Amino acid sequence: SQQGEEDPQALSIQEGENATMNCSYKTSINNLQWYRQNSGRGLVHLILIRSNEREKHSGRLRVTLDTSKKSSSLLITASRAADTASYFCATDVNDYKLSFGAGTTVTVRA
């Protein structure tokens, strides 16, 4: 069963706009990670946030974590066509395996 669920399932935005997607999970976690996948290829690690952290930035990415609500959000600012991809959240519950959500498909229109 999947630990995380992303919302929305799909998102279409104009280049230059911001994209926000959310992830909810069910059990306590060690850390939460976000990955990007382009057209059925391998996953690219974007950012990791530990359970004792609330916010993290990496370039145009901003991730928040609310452990009381068991939720996380990923914000991509000033989106580009190259950001078109599927985005997955993955939770590590301290047993060294990642549980992935179903993903959010983001389309950035030129």
Add this chain to the structure above:
Amino acid sequence: KAGVTQTPRYLIKTRGQQVTLSCSPISGHRSVSWYQQTPGQGLQFLFEYFSETQRNKGNFPGRFSGRQFSNSRSEMNVSTLELGDSALYLCASSLGRGEGEQYFGPGTRLTVT
């Protein structure tokens, strides 16, 4: 540093056959995990190897097996293939257990006919 490599990239097999997929982790990485990705079930954890030992296993039948060699390279095997085994099989490596981010290979696309 070279990334995670997986061979072959594409494979077509017939029901009932068996298949072996290979994964070479990033140099120095000792943990290798395997995931199956399908449109219906999404990304699901298969197993994790560290120091040539399977440390963790997902909820898959015994037809799915794997191993890790002393150089950390890993193989997974699926016997008696079923149509539902058609999927993208992804391998990921990390420095050690619980080291945070995992680095994924490009995957092997398996089609069972």
